[in-house]
Amino acid sequence: MKAVVLAAGEGSRLRPLTNRRPKPMLPVGNKPLLESVIESIAAAGVDEIVLVVGYHRERIQTYFGDGRRWNVDITYAVQEKQLGTGHALLQAEPYIGSDFIAMNGDRYIEPSAVETLIDDHRQTGAAGLATTRVETPSRFGVIERDKQTVTDIIEKPIPGTTTSEQINAGVYVFGPDIFAAIRQTESRGELALTRTLRNYVEDHPLRAIPYDGLWGDVSHPWDLLWLNGYVLDKQDSIGEGDTARTAHVASSAVVHDDVMMGEDVTVRAGAVVCRGTSLGENATVCANAVVEDAVVFPDATIEPGAVVRDCIVGANATIGPNTTVEGGVTDVTLDETVHHDVTFGGLIGDNARIGGNVTVLPGAIVGDGVTVESGTTVRERIEDGAVVRRG
Secondary structure, three states, rough: EEEEEOOOOHHHHHHHOOOOHHHOEEEOOOOHHHHHHHHHHHHHHEEEEEEEEOOOOOHHHHHHOOOOHHHHHEEEEEEEOOOOOHHHHHOOOOOOOOOEEEEEEEEEEEEEEEEEEHHHHHHHEEEEEEEEOOOOHHHHHHEEOOOEEEEEEEEEEOOOOOOOOOOEEEEEEOHHHHHHHHHOOOOOOOOHHHHHHHHHHOOOOOEEEEEOOEEEEEOOHHHHHHHHHHHHHHHHHHOOOOOOOOOOEEOOEEEEOOOEEEEOOOEEEOEEOOOOEEEEOOOEEOOOOEEOOOOOOOEEEOOOOOOOEEEEOOOOOEEEOOOOOOOOOOEEEEEEEEEEEEEOOOOEEOOOOOOOOOEOOEEEEEOOEEOOOOOOOOEEEEEEOEEOOOO
């Protein structure tokens, strides 16, 4: 059985992180989210993968190549325009001749999600999807079912309009007939796979297969922080935490257990790197700086005395000396939607330069290439390339 992985999307709500990289290439535990998906597929015994790529596809194709490093064979299908998940799946049709697994490339799953679907399909022959339980089902596609048969998929329902807490986990098993169903689906603009499935269940059995392992969706910047911290905590608890052999940690620095450090990371004297933090390759934490619950991309620098909490620091960005990213709980507005009580200190874009003694208030999003002069206070959103001056 082959697997089709949908990895063509951008992730506009994650900008500026997705200005230069597709959403599936965002790092969780210092590896692309898509790599975790491929590892789970391989661990489930599937060794042929069709990757549907599109937005910044060269980043994915360069990183994964032919898949040999993961003991799988990868073939690429291209979605030239991002016209929805249903349209993306159609691009894989020439490479599929029998039943197959399909899944989103931007969600964290464990191998059991794939294994359970395959086992159920072998026993029943029916199409199926994995379901999981979340605290806020209204953010996702809620599954209505009769026993194990899906009766409806309601995308982002108004809270209180459905009693189901089970959502679509984005992992499916299909026969080739799904492609005809997609082509028969009416659409205006983007064609979502879930729209096809709402019609599909009227004439075909679609089984809901419960999945209770770790499931993570990265729709907003703070989701990346939460998922990174969860994965690091889990890896530490089972002894899989990792610090690259080429990392340089001063003897007087303090690095907590559930921290991930990439190649050539430097942590200087007196620095403290606390739980839930991943430091990308060649990142530097300078003397007496404090970093906690952070995702630090490669080549970033956190200068002496800086305090960075609940924060994403982009590639090659610099946080100046004695600058403070306060962290904590705040309200954040994205795409005119207010998200209440999220733990999010801020996001610093690629190649941004934050000067010394700057205060970054919770929820601030600093764009790529921004320059923030010393002694200023940063709040809300700063557009790419802007210069922020004191006063």
